Amino acid sequence: MSLRRWLLTALMIPTTALALPEEARVPGGVAIVPLDGLESATPPVVNYGKNRVMVVPGSDANWVAVVGIPLDAKADEAQQLTLEQGGYSFRINDKAYExxxxxxxxxxxxxxxxxxxxxxxxxxxxxxxxxxxxxxxxxxxxxxxxxxxxxxxxxxxxxxxxxxxxxxxxxxxxxxxxxxxxxxxxxxxxxxxxxxxxxxxxxxxxxxxxxxxxxxxxxxxxxxxxxxxxxxxxxxxxxxxxxxxxxxxxxxxxxxxxxxxxxxxxxxxx
Ligand SMILES: [Zn+2]
Structure with a gap:
């Protein structure tokens, strides 16, 4: 059991995850990225490019990043989330808008x-x-x-x-x-x-x-x-x-x- 989950359980705080936005890993969409393996009792500071990203409690991973993807993001480039130590990357698909x-x-x-x-x-x-x-x-x-x-x-x-x-x-x-x-x-x-x-x-x-x-x-x-x-x-x-x-x-x-x-x-x- 992770430290955060242990704390929440000890404090009798329900660990039910938030109703997150619908995920759409496309330009103009939202990626929901589990921060796997991150054992932190407090939400980590996560950046995507120059901007800080929303981090909320997850159901599988301790924390998940909820990331807005710009309309001009390129599907052939891996998208990088940076933390104080290390980082995470995720891929997106193209979307043809009318x-x-x-x-x-x-x-x-x-x-x-x-x-x-x-x-x-x-x-x-x-x-x-x-x-x-x-x-x-x-x-x-x-x-x-x-x-x-x-x-x-x-x-x-x-x-x-x-x-x-x-x-x-x-x-x-x-x-x-x-x-x-x-x-x-x-x-x-x-x-x-x-x-x-x-x-x-x-x-x-x-x-x-x-x-x-x-x-x-x-x-x-x-x-x-x-x-x-x-x-x-x-x-x-x-x-x-x-x-x-x-x-x-x-x-x-x-x-x-x-x-x-x-x-x-x-x-x-x-
Ligand atoms: Zn308008």
């Missing part, structure tokens, strides 16, 4: 002028800092409720063309809903960014702990402020059409270890 062609009436959103680009760079840095949040609440969150009601109008990972020009792949899930529809917290968390951004419009980023963050874009109205603590179901704001959009919807991003991944992997019974 293409989407959109027409945006406001040409500034396709070819931004220098002022827009300057503004976007600053906003991008602000959002980047929020996505790199690391906090350690009592419980790790590994599952979400949907933050809005409506059909999924655009899946994660689409290779996108705006007015026939290639742009970054779709880094979230779009939920179509009318302007004013409710957006609610999918899990407990803390608000780490609130802004009106060039492409994303009215935006909120929530930190759920251990490198897991979520982003809400294009809102008509924001109900939270920086530093607010949210419970599941608390209002974040209302659906809108601010920023680069073709109509009202919620763009919802989920980020693990500063890597945008498919939100549906975190939804139970989607």
């Amino acid at each position: 293409s989407q062609h959109l027409t945006v009436a406001n040409k500034r959103y396709v070819e931004p002028d220098p002022e827009d680009i300057k503004r976007w760079r600053k906003e991008s840095a602000e959002m980047g800092a929020a996505f790199r949040s690391w906090s350690e609440p009592e419980h790790a969150i590994t599952e979400f409720k949907l933050p809005a009601e409506g059909p999924f109008s655009s899946p994660f990972g689409l290779r996108r063309f705006f007015n026939e020009q290639p742009r970054k792949p779709h880094s979230g899930l779009d939920i179509a809903a009318p302007t004013g529809a409710a957006i609610t917290a999918p899990a407990p968390g803390k608000v780490v960014a609130v802004g009106n951004y060039f492409f994303n419009g009215n935006t909120v980023i929530v930190d759920h702990g251990y490198g897991l963050t979520t982003m809400y874009c294009h809102m008509s109205h924001i109900d939270v402020k920086l530093g607010d603590t949210l419970k599941t179901g608390d209002s974040i704001g209302q659906v809108g059409a601010t920023g680069r959009v073709t109509g009202p919807h919620l763009h919802w991003s989920v980020s693990l270890n500063n890597t945008r991944v498919d939100p549906l992997l975190f939804i139970d019974g989607k």
Whole structure:
């Protein structure tokens, strides 16, 4: 019996593993990597590239790493997790995401002028800092409720063309809903960014702990402020059409270890 398991048993703490995200070892997916042979009573510090990774109690191994895989990760390269001593590697498979062609009436959103680009760079840095949040609440969150009601109008990972020009792949899930529809917290968390951004419009980023963050874009109205603590179901704001959009919807991003991944992997019974 491992030291950690022995401690948990001695303390009568149930060792039931968390309901983890659905595993998908593909670009834009999540890898669940058992840290086999690691006899540590406390969760180890694990990094993937430059980013710290979520580590939760496992059922077979003592600890498992829950790793967000970037959309530009290459299937022919072994993915490396580094620990203070040693490391683990895992392989991923390719995934062919579909293409989407959109027409945006406001040409500034396709070819931004220098002022827009300057503004976007600053906003991008602000959002980047929020996505790199690391906090350690009592419980790790590994599952979400949907933050809005409506059909999924655009899946994660689409290779996108705006007015026939290639742009970054779709880094979230779009939920179509009318302007004013409710957006609610999918899990407990803390608000780490609130802004009106060039492409994303009215935006909120929530930190759920251990490198897991979520982003809400294009809102008509924001109900939270920086530093607010949210419970599941608390209002974040209302659906809108601010920023680069073709109509009202919620763009919802989920980020693990500063890597945008498919939100549906975190939804139970989607
Ligand atoms: Zn979107």
